[in-house]
Amino acid sequence: MLDGKRILLIVSGGIAAYKCPDLVRRLRERGCQVRCLLTRSGAEFVTALALQSVSEEKVYQELFSLTDENEMGHIRLSREADVILIAPATANIIAKMAHGQADDLATTTLLASDKPVIIAPAMNHRMWDHPATRHNLQTLTARGVQVIGPDQGAMACGEFGMGRMSEPLAIADALGQFFRHGLPLAGRRALVTSGPTFEAIDPVRFIGNRSSGKQGHAIARALAALGCETTLVSGPTRLADPPGVSVVAVESARQMLAACETALPVDIVVCAAAVADWRADQEQASKIKKTTGRKPPPLKLTENPDILALLAKPGKNRPALVIGFAAETDDVVANAIAKRQRKQCDWIIANDVSAATGTFTGDFNQVHLISADGIKDWPKMSKSAVGEMLGQHIVDHFSEAP
Numbered sequence: 001m002l003d004g005k006r007i008l009l010i011v012s013g014g015i016a017a018y019k020c021p022d023l024v025r026r027l028r029e030r031g032c033q034v035r036c037l038l039t040r041s042g043a044e045f046v047t048a049l050a051l052q053s054v055s056e057e058k059v060y061q062e063l064f065s066l067t068d069e070n071e072m073g074h075i076r077l078s079r080e081a082d083v084i085l086i087a088p089a090t091a092n093i094i095a096k097m098a099h100g101q102a103d104d105l106a107t108t109t110l111l112a113s114d115k116p117v118i119i120a121p122a123m124n125h126r127m128w129d130h131p132a133t134r135h136n137l138q139t140l141t142a143r144g145v146q147v148i149g150p151d152q153g154a155m156a157c158g159e160f161g162m163g164r165m166s167e168p169l170a171i172a173d174a175l176g177q178f179f180r181h182g183l184p185l186a187g188r189r190a191l192v193t194s195g196p197t198f199e200a201i202d203p204v205r206f207i208g209n210r211s212s213g214k215q216g217h218a219i220a221r222a223l224a225a226l227g228c229e230t231t232l233v234s235g236p237t238r239l240a241d242p243p244g245v246s247v248v249a250v251e252s253a254r255q256m257l258a259a260c261e262t263a264l265p266v267d268i269v270v271c272a273a274a275v276a277d278w279r280a281d282q283e284q285a286s287k288i289k290k291t292t293g294r295k296p297p298p299l300k301l302t303e304n305p306d307i308l309a310l311l312a313k314p315g316k317n318r319p320a321l322v323i324g325f326a327a328e329t330d331d332v333v334a335n336a337i338a339k340r341q342r343k344q345c346d347w348i349i350a351n352d353v354s355a356a357t358g359t360f361t362g363d364f365n366q367v368h369l370i371s372a373d374g375i376k377d378w379p380k381m382s383k384s385a386v387g388e389m390l391g392q393h394i395v396d397h398f399s400e401a402p
């Protein structure tokens with residue numbers, strides 16, 4: 001959700017500034033560009049070099065620096081940001097903002113900006129509770145400034161109370177929610193399975209399949225971009241985590257099922273994983289030696305749980321929309337229709353995975369969307385486009401639903 005978003009991070013002077021390099025890292029992991037503006041007192045707690053190293057961007061500090069004004073004035077700093085985040089936001093910078101002061105680069109940039117502002121306050125609990133701070137915060141929130149935290153806990157001053165800056169992960173999550181707001185799937189949660197599963201035979205061998213995970217990952221990415229809070233449970237793939245998606249890496253079908261159950265409740269399930277239907281009856285703790293016995297060892301198999309069928313089972317906690325895939329090589333549509341009924345999913349996406357189509361490992365897919373309303377044949381398109389088109393169908397489904 002944060003992919004491509006440009007954050008101007010103002011670091012003011014509180015001890016929590018030491019968490020800022022981690023905050024920058026968390027935001028960049030989610031695909032943000034982060035540009036830091038370090039106040040003079042902020043620089044007492046964290047160095048410009050540390051922020052520059054993690055952000056890979058110049059750090060801005062001085063208002064009247066001729067080079068900075070040439071290269072990037074305070075107006076441009078704000079203009080080139082989607083949001084201004086102040087973390088930590090001290091009682092002092094909050095007071096200056098409330099009164100419209102502009103006596104350094106941070107406050108001048110803020111006064112000259114029309115961009116959304118989010119603050120993560122950090123201060124001693126008495127300062128947080130002080131009527132002046134309460135009043136200043138009311139002024140800021142009335143102007144639309146959003147506030148993340150603070151948390152309760154032990155403070156650097158040795159006291160305990162409300163005023164610790166929220167953890168970097170929580171700030172990054174809150175920013176994700178901020179950008180989701182207003183998007184068509186905001187407020188909805190989705191679970192997507194992707195990739196193959198590996199079923200261990202012994203510590204070195206496994207049963208697996210050729211699934212690349214490209215389709216499942218593309219769907220998770222598309223749903224997140226539509227504002228959906230998305231969990232991707234993925235078997236082993238070579239793919240990068242889609243931005244804005246929480247990814248749970250698993251190996252076996254049973255691990256995949258457990259991770260899916262942990263992600264519940266959700267509104268939407270998309271099972272795109274190529275789950276191994278069978279696993280070795282008994283996983284051997286030691287490597288099976290070629291020299292053990294004269295004949296190849298027999299491989300006894302046992303059936304894996306059907307994750308899609310379990311998630312689609314009718315019941316009061318059943319997700320509102322459950323979508324499966326039908327990977328077929330023969331009678332694609334007829335088999336998929338039967339599979340939809342057998343597994344009780346709402347929609348099934350049928351695709352021909354015969355070797356000649358190159359679908360299983362390739363970048364393109366040609367699918368048929370089968371629902372109670374009938375069959376829609378989609379043209380051949382990239383797996384990313386299939387993800388986006390499915391996302392749009394899901395948006396339409398929920399906007400039409402009573």
Ligand code: CTP
Nearest residue numbers: 271272273275304305306307308324325326327
């Ligand atoms: N699926 C699942 N758990 C399994 C097997 C399949 O969740 N143990 C899901 C897949 O993610 C897919 C759908 O069920 O969404 C159909 O998978 P597919 O491999 O096409 O069908 P199978 O159920 O394995 O049936 P068959 O092998 O007979 O085609």
